[in-house]
Every structure is written in structure tokens, then in C-alpha cells.
Amino acid sequence: MQIEEYIPNLSLDCVVFGYSERSLKVLISRNKFGKKNWELLGGYIRKTESVEKAAARVLQERTGLKKVYLEQFRVFGNENRIIGSRNKNVLKEALRKYDPRRFNKEVVDWMTDRFVCIGFYALLDINRVVLKNGEFDEYLEWRSIDAVPEMIYDHNEILETGLASLREHLDSKLIAFNLLPETFTMRDLQALYEAVYERPFAMNNFQKKMLSLGVLERLEKKYTGAQNKAPYLYRFKGR
Amino acid sequence: MQIEEYIPNLSLDCVVFGYSERSLKVLISRNKFGKKNWELLGGYIRKTESVEKAAARVLQERTGLKKVYLEQFRVFGNENRIIGSRNKNVLKEALRKYDPRRFNKEVVDWMTDRFVCIGFYALLDINRVVLKNGEFDEYLEWRSIDAVPEMIYDHNEILETGLASLREHLDSKLIAFNLLPETFTMRDLQALYEAVYERPFAMNNFQKKMLSLGVLERLEKKYTGAQNKAPYLYRFKGR
Structure with missing residues (x-):
């Protein structure tokens, strides 16, 4: 890592959400340093790239995905972030041991x-x-979001704030479809909401509310001849 | 200004909203430099202060107010911001003429x-x-927000994005009360919403929606003996 290629004193961290087995999950890294060595996926911003491109690059390097739904949600700008943390000295030590030639005093500082x-x-x-x-x-x-370990610095707070922002925007920004297959049942959608909000929703109210948003398209059932008990499939209109 | 006291490559700009005469207003600066010399109120972040404290300081210096409702809404991180702008060279020239000793090459760069x-x-x-x-x-x-001139760099875009964020949060964050006196009529509140959204609201629907938010407290009318035609006064419960 060549520090002169990056903007100093500015970093980004990504709260990476995924959804599987009816559970909302977050991707975290166990790093090579220290004891409490869990962290979010983060990185620096190159002088020649936008903040958004930097976040996309950080994700692509770790997941292989090029097009990912990414949303800024907050800046964490406390004056004691990192420099006031015990983790700082652990990291300094660890970096020097890891590769003393590359991680010289200037780079580590x-x-x-x-x-x-x-x-x-x-x-x-x-x-x-x-x-x-x-x-x-x-x-x-x-x-799973209910089984995240203690992480370094303020990363647990960043995760909680990102989760609150996801919840706030789940209806209005129609971002749920990023976590679902192209077609899904109303029960699938409800299970996703329940995983994100970590609470049950009443089926009838939930269906009414989702339909009132005007963003779901109900697909025709295939007529099979037999009595058709399969639930309706939906997809998002904007997809 | 001593550049070594500030974080490099990171700034803040404030979209400062006020409300008077039933019109939403924004505070802008005509600076001493260049032709298109309007801009938002901005500043840098000291190495020893949080991002939030820096924004509060920038506002206090220009308005005298210590406690102001401030909300982050977005980071503008395009790689060509400022360095790709024609305004950059105008500013360089102007700073050198303004005070060549203080604004030497290092500071201006x-x-x-x-x-x-x-x-x-x-x-x-x-x-x-x-x-x-x-x-x-x-x-x-x-x-008035419908009479803002062209500003430097991307400041018009920052204003538009800030206004969109204010609109998005006007209900949920209950921030309208920062723009109103302690007690107000339903018509006062409606006038504020109309100024912020730049469109009329239907009186009956508006009243119904506001009351449904559960945040307004209706004050008792004083019994004057005469037939009481004065409208009800309200205040925000959380105030």
C-alpha cells in the first residue's frame, strides 16, 4: 500500500448485508492482528477516485461483485476515533511485526x-x-445480525447505525428487491421484513401495506387444471 | 488560517434554512472573490474537533447562535470536485492578491x-x-429557496440535496418545530409545509395527517365569554 496514493485521514467502512435462510446477515472480517480482531470491510480513498468508487472497489476486491447496491448513511467524525483507542497501539505493533520494511514508522503513523x-x-x-x-x-x-461479535473501534456502532438506516429506507427506497430473487411470494417478502426488523409482522396488515405502496406487480397464475392452491408470485415493478 | 491545524482534503458545507414571512429561506454568502461569487457557508475541520463541532463552529461564527439543529445529509466526494473546476483558478488568483504573504503557494495549493x-x-x-x-x-x-443564484462548484447541487433531505425528514424527525414559534395554529403549520415543499396542501387532509402523527398537543382555548372564533393553538409534545 502506497500511502501517497490515498487521501489522508479519511476512510470508509461498509456494512455489507445479505439475506439467506430467512435471516439478515452481515459480512465481517477477522483480521490478522490483535485480540478483538473483528471488523467491518473498510478501506481508503484513492486521490483519483470518487468516494462511491472507492466503496465499490473495496467490495469488489472481497466479494467479486461489480454492481452492488451501495448507500452512504453517515459520517463518523469523532475527534477521538482510532487515535483515542486502545486498538491503535495493538495495530501499530502488529503491522510492524507483520512486515517491518513496508510498514515503517511513516506508514504506520x-x-x-x-x-x-x-x-x-x-x-x-x-x-x-x-x-x-x-x-x-x-x-x-x-x-446473523443477532450474532455479531464485538468489533474494533466504533465498528459495532457503525453497524447499528447502518442497520437503522436500512430499516428507515426499506419501504421508501424500494431496496428490498436487492435481497430477493426476481419473483417471490408475499410470505417471502414478509420473512425478509421480519429478518430486517427482527420482529414479526401481522400477515393481513403486512400484505395491505405492501400492496398500498404500489410497487408490486402480481403475476398471473398458470392454470394447471387442478384446484390452484399455490400462492401468488410478485415482482417489483421497477426491476 | 493555519493549515496545519486542519484535516486536509476534507471540508463541510451547511445548507442553513430559516423560515419567515411564510417562505423557506437559505443563508448564502457573497464572497470577496471572482464573478459567480455566491456560496454556501462552509469551513474546514480542526484536527482536534469532531465533524459535528466543526459545523456548529462554522455556524456560530456567522450567526451568533450556539445551539442549532444540525443534520448530516450526504458526502460529496466526486474526484473532480474543486480541482476540476474553473472556479479553482479564480480563487487561486484572488487569494494571492488578497494577502500574498498569508496566502502563499503552499496555503493556496x-x-x-x-x-x-x-x-x-x-x-x-x-x-x-x-x-x-x-x-x-x-x-x-x-x-428564498426559489430565488437562489448560481453558486460556485457544486453548491447548488448540495443545496438541492439538502432540501430533499429536509423534505424527507420533516415528518419523521419532527424537525418542523425548529422553524416555528412555541405555539402555532394548524394554518401556521400548513404554511410551513407548503413553503418547504413548494406546493399547496389540502386543508382537511393536512390536518388529519398531522394529527395522526401523534406529536401535536392541542392547547385549551381561554374562555372569553364571547363566542370563541379563534383557532386552536398547538405545540409539539417533545418540545
């Missing part, structure tokens, strides 16, 4: 200085992901 | 490098504001 962090959340299809470790990842892992 | 900009919007009570020019302001002015 740059990496453990104050960073203002831009938070993004991403929604992606777990089945299409091919995980690939970044240089500092021991391994990457999908965790 | 720092100020006209790429900047990632954090957008905030602010809501404040126009009547409490005492405007005070910053060093580069020729003067500050309140403009």
Missing part, C-alpha cells in the same frame, strides 16, 4: 492517525458472492 | 486541492440570528 470514516451500507446476493480475503483478512464470515 | 465535502443542513430561527461576516464573506444574505 499514517494508518493509525485520526480518520474520519464514511459509512456505507451494501445489499448483495449471498449466493453470487465469491469471498476473497484482503491483505489483512484472516478470513471473512457472514454473521 | 492546500485550499484548492481536492476536497471531500460533508453536507449538513441546519434549521434556525431567523429572528434570533445576528449575521456576522466570515473573513471571506463580502456579505451574507437570506434568499
Whole structure:
């Protein structure tokens, strides 16, 4: 990593959401350093790329996916972020041991200085992901949102804030379809909402509310001759 | 300005909204430089202060107000912001002429490098504001949102995005009360919504919707003895 290629003091972290087996999951990294060594997927911003392209690059490097739904949700700009953290010295030590020639004092000081962090959340299809470790990842892992370990710095707060933002936007930005196959039943959609909000929804009210949004297209049932008990399939109009 | 006190390549701009005479207004600066010399109120972030404190400081310097409702709404992080702009060279020239000793090559290069900009919007009570020019302001002015001139860089886009965010959050974050006196009539509230959204609302529907939010408290009318035709007064419960 050539620090002069990157904007100093500015980083990004991605809260990467995926959905499988009726559970909302988040992708986290177990890094090679320290004890509490879980973290979100983050990176720096090249001087020659936009903030959005930097987030897409960070995700593509770890998931292989080129087109991912990405949304900024907040800047974490406390003056004590990282420089006031115990994790900082652990990281300094670890980087020097890892490769003392590349991670000399100048580089390590740059990496453990104050960073203002831009938070993004991403929604992606777990089945299409091919995980690939970044240089500092021991391994990457999908965790259910109710089973996320303690992470470094303020990463748990970043995750919680990203989850709150996802919930806030699930209706209005019509982003649920990024987590569903092209066609789905009303029960599938309800299961997704229940996973995201971590609470049950009443079936009748849920169906009424979803239909009132005006974004679902109901597909014709194929007439099979027999009494047709299969549920209706829907798809998003904008898809 | 001592550039070493600030985080490089990171700035903030505030879309400062006020409300008076049934019109939504935004506070802009006519700066001392160049031709298209209107801009939003912006500044840099000290290495020792949080991003939020920096925004509050920038506002306090120009309005005298200490406690202002401030909300981050987006980061503007295009790789060509400022460094790809014609305004950049105008600013370079003007700064050198303005004070060649203070604005030497190093300082001017720092100020006209790429900047990632954090957008905030602010809501404040126009009547409490005492405007005070910053060093580069020729003067500050309140403009109705339908009469904002062309501004430098991407400041018109920042304004539009901030306005969209204000509209999106007007119900859910209950921020309207920052723009109203403590007690108000339903017509006052409707006039505010009409100013923010720049469109009329139907009276009956509007009242129904506002009451359904469950955040308004209706005050008792004083019994005057005469037939009481004065409209009800309301206030926000959370206030």
C-alpha cells in the first residue's frame, strides 16, 4: 500500500448485508492482528477516485461483485476515533511485526492517525458472492445480525447505525428487491421484513401495506387444471 | 488560517434554512472573490474537533447562535470536485492578491486541492440570528429557496440535496418545530409545509395527517365569554 496514493485521514467502512435462510446477515472480517480482531470491510480513498468508487472497489476486491447496491448513511467524525483507542497501539505493533520494511514508522503513523470514516451500507446476493480475503483478512464470515461479535473501534456502532438506516429506507427506497430473487411470494417478502426488523409482522396488515405502496406487480397464475392452491408470485415493478 | 491545524482534503458545507414571512429561506454568502461569487457557508475541520463541532463552529461564527439543529445529509466526494473546476483558478488568483504573504503557494495549493465535502443542513430561527461576516464573506444574505443564484462548484447541487433531505425528514424527525414559534395554529403549520415543499396542501387532509402523527398537543382555548372564533393553538409534545 502506497500511502501517497490515498487521501489522508479519511476512510470508509461498509456494512455489507445479505439475506439467506430467512435471516439478515452481515459480512465481517477477522483480521490478522490483535485480540478483538473483528471488523467491518473498510478501506481508503484513492486521490483519483470518487468516494462511491472507492466503496465499490473495496467490495469488489472481497466479494467479486461489480454492481452492488451501495448507500452512504453517515459520517463518523469523532475527534477521538482510532487515535483515542486502545486498538491503535495493538495495530501499530502488529503491522510492524507483520512486515517491518513496508510498514515503517511513516506508514504506520499514517494508518493509525485520526480518520474520519464514511459509512456505507451494501445489499448483495449471498449466493453470487465469491469471498476473497484482503491483505489483512484472516478470513471473512457472514454473521446473523443477532450474532455479531464485538468489533474494533466504533465498528459495532457503525453497524447499528447502518442497520437503522436500512430499516428507515426499506419501504421508501424500494431496496428490498436487492435481497430477493426476481419473483417471490408475499410470505417471502414478509420473512425478509421480519429478518430486517427482527420482529414479526401481522400477515393481513403486512400484505395491505405492501400492496398500498404500489410497487408490486402480481403475476398471473398458470392454470394447471387442478384446484390452484399455490400462492401468488410478485415482482417489483421497477426491476 | 493555519493549515496545519486542519484535516486536509476534507471540508463541510451547511445548507442553513430559516423560515419567515411564510417562505423557506437559505443563508448564502457573497464572497470577496471572482464573478459567480455566491456560496454556501462552509469551513474546514480542526484536527482536534469532531465533524459535528466543526459545523456548529462554522455556524456560530456567522450567526451568533450556539445551539442549532444540525443534520448530516450526504458526502460529496466526486474526484473532480474543486480541482476540476474553473472556479479553482479564480480563487487561486484572488487569494494571492488578497494577502500574498498569508496566502502563499503552499496555503493556496492546500485550499484548492481536492476536497471531500460533508453536507449538513441546519434549521434556525431567523429572528434570533445576528449575521456576522466570515473573513471571506463580502456579505451574507437570506434568499428564498426559489430565488437562489448560481453558486460556485457544486453548491447548488448540495443545496438541492439538502432540501430533499429536509423534505424527507420533516415528518419523521419532527424537525418542523425548529422553524416555528412555541405555539402555532394548524394554518401556521400548513404554511410551513407548503413553503418547504413548494406546493399547496389540502386543508382537511393536512390536518388529519398531522394529527395522526401523534406529536401535536392541542392547547385549551381561554374562555372569553364571547363566542370563541379563534383557532386552536398547538405545540409539539417533545418540545
